[in-house]
Amino acid sequence: MPDTSVDHRAAPLPPGTEAPDFRLPSTPDQTLSLMEFRGQPVILVFYPEDWSPVCSDQLALYQELLPEFQKFNAELLGISVDGIWSHLAFAKDRNLEFPLLADFEPKGEVARTYQVYRAADGTSERALYVIDADGIVRWSYVSPVGINPGADGILRALESLEDGA
């Protein structure tokens, strides 16, 4: 494991914050907005870059867990600063079936809004958000960039939404 004692991870938007709306390309001719998913939980996965080893493992794990997320009626959205054609090739190569949104122009704008942009690298943090059906952030987490955060935190957050409902 990389040394995590010296890291300068961003502080994500805290629970209770209204999740900022956004609209980003999900395919070359389609866009998705967060608002479209009002009424169901949304899992926002900010990841640094398509093709990097940790990102690939992390997203493969989430692909594997789509049926579990669906039990909560939750929608999973991946976001990185890569362009849409990179996303398409990456998703096809790695068999990913959930949307990958291109936070490409202006670069990293949504990541900035969610306080997870790494200006020095020009990419986002490896960050997770669980947003409830009313569009409120219920859980947020920034992982050290080199470490795959897994999925237990997401599942716990989704469960606590149900408990609170």
Add this chain to the structure above:
Amino acid sequence: MSTTQWESVLAVPVDEARDHIQGPPDAPVTLVEYGDYQCPYCGAAYPIVKEVQARLADGLRFVFRNFPITTAHPRAEQAAEAAEAAAAQGRFWEMHDLLYENQKRLRDEDLHGYAEQLGLDVERFDHDLAEHAHAPRVREDFMSGVRSGVNGTPTFYINGARHDDSYDFETLLAALQRAAAA
């Protein structure tokens, strides 16, 4: 900083009746591996685990649980089910070893061949695979891993705590020895 922190610990304790286990129940150290038969890193870890088992002998209990990431490894699920089908005939570890020693040969006909090689009831084995009789068990392992913070394979737990360090022989052995002495 994150807004939530927790330790990654084994969410489902080792169960002598359910788990696949090598080594005595009263061993001072238990090593649990979540592994994928098609994952090259697990393949690299396989001889290292054998080596620490040889070194620690009865001082170590080793447990293997399935964590197939089929999105990346399309044969991993069927291989995991093959190991479980062998387990149903009391031959889990032999199949586990064969799969790791033949990671690049995990087609259905390969799995069938390993069952023959082990002298299993091949008809029953083939039937189990075709019906996915052991898929629920594999998924149960997988989800117990997810809940334990498994984020890739292999992930190891030493006496229930996730081993976040390297799993080269020296590091793994030292971690096991530390746990034994604790």
